[in-house]
Amino acid sequence: MSLIHWEPLKELNTLRQQMNRLFDEIMHPESTQGIFPKMDNLAWNPAIELKETDQDIILKIQVPGIDAKDLDIQVSENAVAIAGEYEEEKTSDTKGYYRSEFSYGKFQRIVPLPVNVKQEQVAANIKDGIVTLTIPKAEKSPRNVVKVDLSVQEKAREAMAEERLHQEHLQANMQERATEELARNNTEHIDEAARAAMVEKRLHQEHLEETMHTRAAKEVGIDPVAK
Incomplete structure (x- = not known):
């Protein structure tokens, strides 16, 4: 007997194939032979008992008469397959048989569980x-319930x-201040340049006046240095 994780899609495909075979057997009963008419591939369901305790499922x-090695059990978080x-039993002796209700052949059953389980911790015997x-x-x-308050969102x-x-x-104010600061800095630079130009012009004017005075003194015979 082996325990492996259940693959639901794979099991659904198997179940569909079995249903198709069952339909074929019903529609073509002539394929059934023998003293006890039966459908060879008809799946039979073993009886189960499902119980829930505080901690376990x-x-x-x-499965009477079936060896553990012939069983395949798969467990998911919410079902067992x-x-x-x-x-x-193969025998050619049919003499004396009137009826047989024994079920033979392959079987498969999927049992939904009432709650989710820890499938990795399953114990079997x-x-x-x-x-x-x-x-x-x-x-x-x-299951947390969250109340939506539209007024809070608004x-x-x-x-x-x-x-x-x-x-x-704030961004507009910062831009305005930056523009004013730049304009003020330009104005101060212009005023400083104007003052320097005025000083230079005044010195140049004084130099011209002194030169003209010197020339005039020489023309009238007056020593400007002696003066």
Whole structure:
């Protein structure tokens, strides 16, 4: 007996194939032969017992006459799938038989679980034709309910809009101040240049006046140095 994780899509495909075979057998009964008419590939469902305790889910499955090696059990977080084959005893002696209700052939059954389980921690045993699976229940995830307050969201949007306008106002003020500072700096630079030009012009004027005075003194025979 092997325990592996269940692949739901794979099991659904298997189930569909079995249903197709069943339909073919019903529509073509002439293919059934023998003293006891039966459908060779008809899947039969073993009986189960499902129990829930405080900590575990306990699943019992009746599989009389089937060896553990012929069973395939797959466990997911919310279901158990069991498959196997009950081989028919081969005999050519049919004398004296009036009726047989024994079920033979392959079988498969999927058992939904009432709660989610920890499939990695499943424990299994088989005794007297009964498979017992003990699977710890998974912790229930809390279902938090969140109340939506539209007024709070509206206030948040208004606050964001107000903050955006405030930031735009601050940015405009900073740009205006930067423009004024630049203009003031240019004005101070222009005033300084004007003052320097006026000083230079005044010195040049004084130099011209002194030169003219010297020339005039020489023309009238007066020594400017002696003066």
